[in-house]
Amino acid sequence: MTRSRSAASGVILLAAVVLGCSAAPGAADKKELHVSAAMSLKEAFTDLEAGFEAEHPEVDVVFNFAGSQILAAQIVAGAPADVFASADRAQMERAAGSQRMQPARTFAKNRLVIVTPAGDSSIQGPADLARPGLRLVLAGEAVPVGAYAREALNRVGQRDAALANVVSNEENVRGVIGKVAAGEADAGVVYATDVAGEVAGKLRTVAFAGADDVVPAYEIAALADSPQPALAAAFVDLVAGPAGAAALGKRGFLPP
Amino acid sequence: MTTTAGLVADIAVLRGEFSLELQFALAPGATVAVLGPNGAGKSTLVDALAGLAPLHRGEVVLAGRTLERPAARVRLSPQERGLGVMFQGYCLFEHMSARDNVAYGLRARGVARARARAEAQAWLERLGVGEVGDLRPAALSGGQAQRVALARAMITRPALLLLDEPLAALDVSARAQARRLLAGWLAEAAAICVIVSHDVRDAVALADELLVIERGRLTARGTAAELRARPPTEYVAAVLGEV
Amino acid sequence: MSLKPGRPGHAHLAVGLLAGAAVVFFALPLVGLLVRVAPAEVWRQLAAPAVQEALRLSLVVSLCAAGLSLLLGLPLAYALARLPFPGRGLARALVTLPMVLPPVVGGTALLAAFGRRGLLGGPLEHGLGVILPYTTAAAVLAATFVAAPFLVITVEGALRGLDPRREQAAATLGASRLRIVGTVVLPAIRPSLVAGLALCWARALGEFGATITFAGNLQGRTQTMPLAVYEALHDSPDGAVALSLLLLAVSLALLAALRGHFFK
Incomplete structure (x- = not known):
């Protein structure tokens, strides 16, 4: 009897552990606000976290940073989230196809730049990306920065030649930065805001001239099925409001 | 006593704690049995002669080579x-x-497959097992396997034949006949034969002369009758007393 | 502990429940794959050019990796099993490492060795004009790095279990070392060799982490099936399921074919 009872209690313990792990730690006394945000927003949004939590002490903001296409796919697949910040309209619209999104607002803009490894001065502008034999890394076609880069290359008439030089399609903008900084690629196209912090020293930035009208624009929206709509709306307001503008401006983003 | 045509063996082998040290010479055509208790160094002797265990001192000379x-x-x-x-x-x-x-031995010497197989079949027939040519070893009886192994060793007509416990795997009923047949085949072979055995009956039946090894040393050499008459060690006295 | 004999029912029940839960845990994801997409849609997805290309590339990369593993792994297994060289234990540990190493770490390490700023990559590029990262060759190297140990370990185990007397018998019969390996050693370890090669190939076919890190992700050049599955997950979930089903079928076929070797 004792043995079977201990086996049974083992099963219960195991079940408790599994369930306990799926309910995030620290949830006992705080509400969690799940924010799915584009990878390029990582530093700016992290800056905003402390202020929001100070204003709402009962809340713990939990970020999920990834390529917007991954986040949109998660939302379409029903993943729980309260707020979605996308790096382009296409992925926001894709997420909205799930009927889970509130109307979106544009809250920031960015700029495309070409990066090369530091010390390489052979690339002067977008036309050089079409040079035969160049090893170019872009984000994938579905990744916002990859879509912007293709559009910009199209604008300067180098799309096909440059795409022939692509050696890898990365799944988010940080993947592109990493490959170029490591010297494994000759050039990449990223957001200006990504050339920051420690990695900036390993990169040289070249302006993406001739595609000024290709302007990356970020959109944010609360999820309609958020269990805490007021908090979700408050976070969206924070990002789109003056505090958000200041934090984003400090990290190099442009006003909408 | 040494003949350049025969075998001269001056052997010293170290295997961990164990050492084998002995000298003997054999005339061409001689058949000797190496007799000794388990662990005396009989298989080490076979390995040393065959080149599978390096000598640490001494020499092995066969037919002047x-x-x-x-x-x-x-x-x-x-x-x-x-x-x-x-x-x-x-x-x-x-x-x-x-x-x-x-x-196998012929193929290793570059003989064409068809010729090597024909010759192998002839050897199997000579040893009375012509019908097993197509069988795998797992399908052979103990006696058949023994003859296949003997044919494999003899097909290249070596100047020295080493047989390590050639009868040990056979059951008692088959043993007496196998012993007789083996003695006949070895007599026909124009080779020096060294037969290792722990069984004194096999040794006496197969060889003219016995070499006795105990704890890595040669302790006796002679015909069965000589050793029985004047056994130099207790082991020799005991085993020859059984026959 | 009061152990009452004759009442094993409860213990058996507990074991049965846990075992049943385990079976459900392993089977449910596979069932999920199967019911997710209609069969007709699976066929349509598999006919897509990108999928066909990933399939072709996966076959090329995994077969090349298996071949390279055989070429390098067989002598290595032999050396580990038979040649008492100094540092043999260390060599075995190094060879086994990729089996337990996270593949993405393997990819990073490959970059550190064969990348353009890696130990060998610089000399390769400036001396021979060879740049490995982001090429199909890099995908083959990545797959070989993670898959070859399966072949080496399996074959080494078989070689260790082999009775050296048979090889000695062949030597006394005049066979050269090479002939002995070809006529005695390889036939004797053939079942293990086949099993090791199959495991190696399967691992190469499923390789993801080291490939995406070292070889990147480019359709037709380095985007093998697992990479295609991952990418498709975000823009064509049905395609991802179709590709997954194909990989699942290959794995099942391999398992069925290997049954004889592992459960003899």
Whole structure:
């Protein structure tokens, strides 16, 4: 009897552990606000976290940073989230196809730049990306920065030649930065805001001239099925409001 | 006593704590049995002669050809020695037919497959097992496997035949006949035969002369009658007393 | 502990429940794959050019990796099993490492060795003009790095289990070392060799982490099936399921074919 009872209690313990792990730690006394945000927003949004939590002490903001296409796919697949910040309209619209999104607002803009490894001065502008034999890394076609880069290359008439030089399609903008900084690629196209912090020293930035009208624009929206709509709306307001503008401006983003 | 045509063996082998040290010479055509208790060094002797265990001192000379002499840095590989060895438990190649087992030595010497197989078949027939040519070793009886192993060792007509416990794997009922047949085949072979055995009956029946090894040393040499008359050790007295 | 004999029912029940839960845990994801997409849609997805290309590339990369593993792994297994060289234990540990190493770490390490700023990559690029990262060759190297140990370990185990007397018998019969390996050693270890090669190939076919890190992700050049599955997950979930089903079928076929070797 004792043995079977201990086996049974083992099963219960195991079940408790599994369930306990799926309910995030620290949830006992705080509400969690799940924010799915584009990878390029990582530093700016992290800056905003402390202020929001100070204003709402009962809340713990939990970020999920990834390529917007991954986040949109998660939302379409029903993943729980309260707020979605996308790096382009296409992925926001894709997420909205799930009927889970509130109307979106544009809250920031960015700029495309070409990066090369530091010390390489052979690339002067977008036309050089079409040079035969160049090893170019872009984000994938579905990744916002990859879509912007293709559009910009199209604008300067180098799309096909440059795409022939692509050696890898990365799944988010940080993947592109990493490959170029490591010297494994000759050039990449990223957001200006990504050339920051420690990695900036390993990169040289070249302006993406001739595609000024290709302007990356970020959109944010609360999820309609958020269990805490007021908090979700408050976070969206924070990002789109003056505090958000200041934090984003400090990290190099442009006003909408 | 040494004849350049025969075998001169001055052997010193170290295997961990164990050492084998003995000297003997054999005339061409001689058949001797190496007798001794388990662990006396009989199989080490076979390995040393075959080139599978290096001498640490001494020499092995067969028909005027030096097979090994550490002092002169001479050490022929097992391949170069061209001996016939019948291993304890036979060590047949399990994935080959009996015929291909026998043909192996000829194939290794570059003989064409068809000719090697024909000759192997002839050897099997000579040893009375012509019908097993296509069988794998796993399908052979103990007696059949023994003859296949013997044919494999003899097909290259070696100048020295080493047989390690050639009868040990046979059951008692088959043993007396096998002993007689083996003695006949060895007599026909124009080779020096060294037969290792722990069974005194096999040793006496197969060989003219006995070499007795105990704890790595040669303790007696002579015909069965000589050793029985004046046994130099208790072991010799005990085992020859049984016959 | 009061152990009452004759009442094993409860213990058996507990074991049965846990075992049943385990079976459900392993089977449910596979069932999920199967019911997710209609069969007709699976066929349509598999006919897509990108999928066909990933399939072709996966076959090329995994077969090349298996071949390279055989070429390098067989002598290595032999050396580990038979040649008492100094540092043999260390060599075995190094070879086994990729089996337990996270593949993405393997990819990073490959970059550190064969990347353009890696130990060998610089000399390769400036001396021979060879740049490995982001090429199909890099995908083959990545797959070989993670898959070859399966072949080496399996074959080494078989070689260790082999009775050296048979090889000695062949030597006394005059066979050269090479002939002995070809006529005695390889036939004797053939079942293990086949099993090791199959495991190696399967691992190469499924390789993801080291490939995406070292070889990147480019359709037709380095985007093998697992990479295609991952990418498709975000823009064509049905395609991802179709590709997954194909990989699942290959794995099942391999398992069925290997049954004889592992459960003889």
